[in-house]
Amino acid sequence: MNITIVAGARPNFMKIAPIIDAIKQKQTEGYNMNFRLVHTGQHYDKNLSGTFFEELNIPLPDVNLDVKSGTQAEQTAGIMIGFENELAKNPCDLVLVVGDVTSTMACTIVGKKAGIDVAHVEAGIRSGDMRMPEEINRIVTDSLTDYFFTTSTIANKNLQDLGVKPEQIYFVGNVMIDTLRKNEPRLKQPKIWKTLNLKQKHYLVITLHRPSNVDEEQQLKSLITKIVTLGKDLPIIFPVHPRTKKLLEGLDLSFENLHYTNPLGYLEFNYLVKHALGVLTDSGGITEETTVMNVPCITLRENTERPETCDIGTNILVGSDSKKIESAFKNLLANNWKQGHIPELWDGHAAERIANHLVEIYEL
Known part of the structure; x- marks a missing residue:
């Protein structure tokens, strides 16, 4: 199978790094799982994007759409136009998006209109605040997604309350924590x-x-x-x-x-x-x-x-x-802060679970 992975802003890079590692591991195990990395260029400051590819050992993108800044509408339109051209030249079986930035929403829309399955990593999270552009991005993305990879049981419930079928939801944990644990x-x-x-x-x-x-x-x-x-x-x-x-x-x-x-x-x-x-x-x-x-x-x-x-x-x-x-x-x-605990499945192995589920879904 061919997967197009989308990254557009600083948080995305931390989330795709372990997913790419997990896919590479599946390749060494003999699975026919290939990826193409698309950087939309939504963040273009070196310390907000370029540095992350170097530090987290992410391969250089196969393409950079170089959209850069603009109004919400300008940026969304630029990403959609660029990504539509990218998919036309490089068809795939699955578009994998992460998080809740403009690139996540824009590439989900383009992927679905092209008749391609979409997987959303970090699906189902909600703030309930429609003043946040990210909340709109989440709602639109999850309304179109085929496979939902979630970080918590709260996210699972949010999706089920919206009518998402339980068999489409995969509670895998938090890929951000995969990256943190690996790099600590x-x-x-x-x-x-x-x-x-x-x-x-x-x-x-x-x-x-x-x-x-x-x-x-x-x-x-x-x-x-x-x-x-x-x-x-x-x-x-x-x-x-x-x-x-x-x-x-x-x-x-x-x-x-x-x-x-x-x-x-x-x-x-x-x-x-x-x-x-x-x-x-x-x-x-x-x-x-x-x-x-x-x-x-x-x-x-x-x-x-x-x-x-x-x-x-x-x-x-x-x-x-x-x-x-x-x-x-x-x-x-006063050193009187509450005692915290680590949420379920935030154990550094979320990306492995995602790769395992993709193998099952596509019967590789």
Whole structure:
């Protein structure tokens, strides 16, 4: 069988890496399973894309659609046009998409219109917040998908409630954690560690990129000011997403303990996360990694599509509620954080399960 694997943005690369490894393993076992890797070019900053191929040993893409940035409509249209041409030139038996970025949705639509099966890795997660572009991407993707590979029993139920047949749903675990477990021994100190003389469990990491946090200048300024104030003298490391950097340039946010960095590669960023006292973020994927690494995580959102990181893991939701943020900091600084546990099947073998299911589905 021929599989076209789609990657478009930073989180995708972490998810496809173990899947590619699992497919290669099946090839060594004699199974007729081939893949073609399509990079849509949705993220094009080197530290948001190129570095990941090098660090995670992902083969170079067979094609880069080179779509780059634009409005939601422009980016979606560009990906669809490029991917339609790609499938016409290189037919396949299965389009495999991961996550919930624009590329996921756009390539799912194109694949189905071409009469090709679609498999969605990380299917069924929901935030219930239609203001999030990712939520729309998830809903559209899952409405068209043929094979659903899920990270949790909550996702299974979400899909069943929508009428998806149980035999289409495969609970496999979390491929993001496959990548984390494989690369934990390879995590490396970023230069900023020595530059700032950082010490384990004596600094915070912050990431922000969602429109609800960064689109309104005063909201962003107020949020960062509160975090810096509550963090007292702790160094706060802020790898800045290109989208956020543009907004920060016009704000007067100069604090002695707030340190901006360029986007970091996977190995350096997760080194910072692993050794931090805590992480503040509006990213869903980071809440999964902090849960597995047992690092306290404060999520600056009103909702999450990964409730298991709150119910089972080390994550709590605070949104923009000042009292909740203050309470979280009080517990964090007092070393009074809740005890987290690792969700079911987040064991580093999700991609192997996906490959095994594909062998069964296509009777290879």
